[in-house]
Amino acid sequence: MTLLIFEYDPLTEITRNQVAIRNKIRRGGDWGHFSRTTDDALLQVSITMYLSMVNIYKMNIYKQFTFDAAHFLPKVPEGHKCRAMHGHTYHITVFVSGPVMEDAGWVIDFSEIKTVCKPVVDRLDHTLLNEIPGLENPTAENVARWLWRQFKEKIPGLQKIELKETPTSGVTYEGD
Numbered sequence: 001m002t003l004l005i006f007e008y009d010p011l012t013e014i015t016r017n018q019v020a021i022r023n024k025i026r027r028g029g030d031w032g033h034f035s036r037t038t039d040d041a042l043l044q045v046s047i048t049m050y051l052s053m054v055n056i057y058k059m060n061i062y063k064q065f066t067f068d069a070a071h072f073l074p075k076v077p078e079g080h081k082c083r084a085m086h087g088h089t090y091h092i093t094v095f096v097s098g099p100v101m102e103d104a105g106w107v108i109d110f111s112e113i114k115t116v117c118k119p120v121v122d123r124l125d126h127t128l129l130n131e132i133p134g135l136e137n138p139t140a141e142n143v144a145r146w147l148w149r150q151f152k153e154k155i156p157g158l159q160k161i162e163l164k165e166t167p168t169s170g171v172t173y174e175g176d
């Protein structure tokens with residue numbers, strides 16, 4: 001039952017219905033092609049009640065990691081500052097999305113995320129990233145994709161990775 005519900009994605013559907021209903025109310029009159037609005041509203045109410053009864057609202061949780069590494073960008077033009085080797089303290093945020101399991105009261109144990117991610121992050125810590133297979137051109141984008149590929153199979157519900165190279169520069173990635 002739960003699986004069916006998430007294939008249908010009722011939360012998205014509810015939002016869509018709410019927007020349609022709100023737009024309709026704003027416009028006033030002419031219900032025209034919103035002849036199904038009453039059905040939609042009833043559907044919305046019943047899905048909301050069902051979800052609150054079985055407590056399976058989706059939530060997004062996250063776990064953060066940091067590592068320090070050196071890198072240089074071999075493909076930038078001569079004279080670009082990032083052609084020279086330099087270092088960053090990288091900040092990674094791993095987002096996981098899913099229903100809150102009724103018994104446990106959580107989406108997934110934070111420590112399960114850590115069990116998967118920490119060894120991968122440790123492989124990068126205090127290295128020259130360019131020497132890691134797959135990271136020969138370690139832009140933030142390529143590091144984020146590399147991390148995604150390490151985590152994807154092992155973290156059900158992996159939703160997004162954020163990787164910050166500096167306090168002002170970073171990337172978010174939601175998979176291929």
Ligand SMILES: Nc1nc2c(c(=O)[nH]1)N=C([C@H](O)[C@H](O)COP(=O)(O)OP(=O)(O)OP(=O)(O)O)CN2
Binds near residue numbers: 169
């Ligand atoms: N799209 C990308 N652009 C740049 C990358 C990257 O990975 N992807 N990387 C760099 C450099 O590694 C650089 O160290 C970080 O860039 P930048 O934001 O310019 O760093 P600053 O410390 O100079 O930032 P300020 O906060 O603006 O001082 C370059 N570009």
